Amino acid sequence: MNLKSLISLMRPKQWIKNSFVFAALIFSGSFIKIDLLLITLKTFILFCLISSTVYIINDLVDIEKDRLHPQKKYRPLASGEISKMTAILLAIILLVSVIWLSYDNLSLLSILMGYLVLNIFYSFKLKNVVIIDVMSITLGFVLRVEAGSVSTKIPISPWLLLCTILLSLFLALNKRKSEIITLKNGSSSHRKILEEYSIELIDNMLTIVTPSILIAYCLYTFNSVQRQSMMFTIPFVLYGIFRYQYLMITKNLGGKPEDVFTKDIPFLINILLWIISVLTIIYFKL
Missing domain, CATH: 1.10.357.140 (UbiA prenyltransferase)
Structure with a gap:
């Protein structure tokens, strides 16, 4: 030790x-x-x-x-x-x-x-x-x-809470999907709950959750004090969703969201640009 x-x-x-x-x-x-x-x-x-x-x-x-x-x-x-x-x-x-x-x-x-x-x-x-x-x-x-x-x-804004709920569901579902892919036929012997899931089921759930994230964030920007400026941050959220799905499908990184958030350079740059944009809009009241 x-x-x-x-x-x-x-x-x-x-x-x-x-x-x-x-x-x-x-x-x-x-x-x-x-x-x-x-x-x-x-x-x-x-x-x-x-x-x-x-x-x-x-x-x-x-x-x-x-x-x-x-x-x-x-x-x-x-x-x-x-x-x-x-x-x-x-x-x-x-x-x-x-x-x-x-x-x-x-x-x-x-x-x-x-x-x-x-x-x-x-x-x-x-x-x-x-x-x-x-x-x-x-x-x-x-x-x-x-x-x-x-x-x-x-x-806290109820729209931000809704974004939190949907985003965390998105990450959790992709994590389950990644576990099924990683463990393949022996998935149920490692984690019992994986018997209840399938790639098809999770993909169907994600078709509901994924667009809902974008809609909830859009509604947050529309209702924010600087709504016209905050709307310009929507493309960063859209790119982030697309990039995460790309990494999940091509590299099966969804099992470890922390790796996506810290190691994938394009995703990290997008997050930083989104943060800078949000802070600039809110604190400089653009």
Whole structure:
């Protein structure tokens, strides 16, 4: 066991998902307010700690199945680099830290604990219930957005919440599709829920979810304060959807969304241009 293995067990690559806590701050035009920015950064860190707790619990539950997986077998627990007792101890330390650091905001603490409970249910039961499994993942993203809103007391646009729901469904469905492709005929032996899914079923679901993302984002821009300017950000969202689908179909990268968001240069450039455009429009009131 070493520090690198412990850090790997916490899955820091997955922390990019917790950036959803910044949604309320950014889209309200309050990103330049240092006090609110620091509060949101603290919320981001808390979600990183609680999500790492969840990943450890999930790895403990799936340790035997992960040892049969072509990629997951290299994880610290599955490979034997870290013992179960060490993993349990780390999870306890992280959980205690989250409670201690968020005790001054009971609303935020309740969301963090709700996220933990949701994912414990997911690890033991919900991940084996068709459709509910991907909807549970979606709820986790909604809780991230709500945490950012609650911690700063900034209300979030219902259209942005809808975009969050649809985008997370899009990512979750593509993840299931990627798992089926990666594991091929032995998919059900690695993850029971994959027996309930097929490429055709997931593609049918995506035909509903994918255009809905674009429609929801368009409705958000139409209802925003700077609606005429915000409409110019729609092409970035459209390109992002198309690029993700391209990477899913040609390179099967949908199983690890964090790799798409951090390693695919065209996708990353598009995200950065979208962020710059949104910040410019909101903060310079164009």
